[in-house]
Amino acid sequence: MQKNKIEAKKVSVFYNDKKALNEITLSIPEKKVTSLIGPSGCGKSTFLRCINRMNDTIEGCSMTGRILIDNKDINEKSLDPVLLRARVGMVFQKPNPFPKSIFENVAYGPKIHGLTQSSDELNELVEESLKKAGLFSEIKDRIHEPGTSLSGGQQQRLCIARAISISPEIILMDEPCSALDPIATAKIEELIDELAHNFTIVIVTHSMQQAARVSKQTAFFHMGNLIEVGKTDSIFSNPSEKKTQDYITGKIG
Amino acid sequence: MREQHIVTTYDEDLDKIKSDLFKMALIVEKQIYDSINLIKILDIKKAKEIIKSDDKIDKKEKEIRNLATNILTKRQPLADDLRKILIALKISGTIERIADHAANIAGRMSYVNNIPDSYLTDSIFHLGSLVLANYAKAISSYDKDSSKIAKVVPNLDREINSIYETCFREHLHIMMEDRETIGFCTQMLFIAKELERIGDLSKVISKEVLYNVEGVLK
Ligand SMILES: Nc1ncnc2c1ncn2[C@@H]1O[C@H](COP(=O)(O)OP(=O)(O)O)[C@@H](O)[C@H]1O
Ligand SMILES: [Mg+2]
Secondary structure, three states, X not given: OOOEEEEEEEEEXXXXXXXXXXXXXXXXXXXXXXXXXXXXXXXXXXXXXXXXXXXXXXXXXXXXXEEEEOOEEOOOOOOOHHHHHHHEEEEOOOOOOOOOEHHHHHHHHHHHOOOOOOHHXXXXXXXXXXXXXXXXXXXXXXXXXXXXXXXXXXXXXXXXXXXXXXOOOXXXXXXXXXXXXXXXXXXXXXXXXXXXXXXXXXXXXXXXXXXXXXXXXXXXXXXXXXEEEEEHHHHHHOOOOHHHHHHHOOEOO | OOOOEOOXXXXXXXXXXXXXXXXXXXXXXXXXXXXXXXXXXXXHHHHHXXXXXXXXXXXHHHHHHHHHHHHHHHHOOOHHHHHHHHHHHHHHHHHHHHHHHHHHHHHHHXXXXXXXXXXXXXXXXXXXXXXXXXXXXXXXXXXXXXXXXXXXXHHHHHXXXXXXXXXXXXXXXXXXXOHHHHHHHHHHHHHHHHHHHHXXXXXXXXXXXXXXXXXXXX
């Protein structure tokens, strides 16, 4: 049986009194890739931010409904959002390395979460994370150079290394390739395939082809509503909702 | 009501592949018609014409492939758009093979100098008429995106198959009764086989139309 890692139950989100998400109920399977697609402003990023409670930090933003991770409500008072964010890593559209060395970028998370006992252990963890992100062999001789000296695609993989260094269970990616060229994009996609063996991944993308390539499940959002969710193959070959069909084929709805 | 793409040249591309394919289909319909008529009216000149025009069909198929490749590259179509391209490729290939069979019939008929006096049946011509009608149904289901018409084609094809079997037995009889007809009847049986193949391939076309309209491969 497929285990669901994340379950959204009737999740609505408001920015002040403007409703951005309308009763979203969506299950996200463990160690699989789920794509969120839909026109700009439909609420994809807002939904993603519900999963790591990043919306908490936005002034005027409130949520109703429940988000469960491993069947536990993440909005329980007793739950520390900092610990939650250690379990849920995030990668953004624009690569955003800290203005520090490549090494420090990756070492930062494990340090603040106290994941390693010695500097040897830390070195090892950093190296391992960079390897998992498919970056190590390219940069091993300049690990102490600034992260910002890398190419765009390398910076994005550095951000992925940073996200996985603290061994999260879930990785959220908000249009991670939209600033990258096709080759850098292909490398990230290959990496996503690899990471899906160990992590539950939720990715927002504007490229239908990318969603088709990387994900098992696809959810289509439209104006704050979840219109359709299903196996990626069937969503792109034979969607059941007309709105989905119009969107993915570029028709005037 | 027809949905339109935001990019209008995309609609034009899809329209063009469909109208090109339908035109190709109509040329082949005429070729089947002409080749069947040779069974009734021997005409070596006409037979050679049909054989020659087969090249034109090969060329049309290549054009459709190029157009399809071009659309796939430019638009990366999905869902119903993708199905339109996929079926256009498959149907154009199928029609190209149907045209080969029509040319084969013409080829056989170009070797026939005269029809034996004792050969009185017109069952193969009848078989041909049914095959032609069913082919016409198949391509009209494509033209109209009609699953209703497409669903008729396999039924008629079953009838065609049973008539083909009857023709076969009937011709064995004719050959046994009059050995002089053996050469001619053999040609006719080969022609019946070509017709039966056209019937099968018409069914392939109707299946593609159903896939396009209903979205699932049966
Ligand atoms: N910080 C914010 N303050 C107010 N409104 C916001 C904020 N972020 C997003 N919104 C609104 O919420 C809706 C959904 O936005 P968003 O989740 O960013 O969509 P998407 O990621 O699908 O483009 C939009 O109408 C947007 O204007
Ligand atoms: Mg967004």
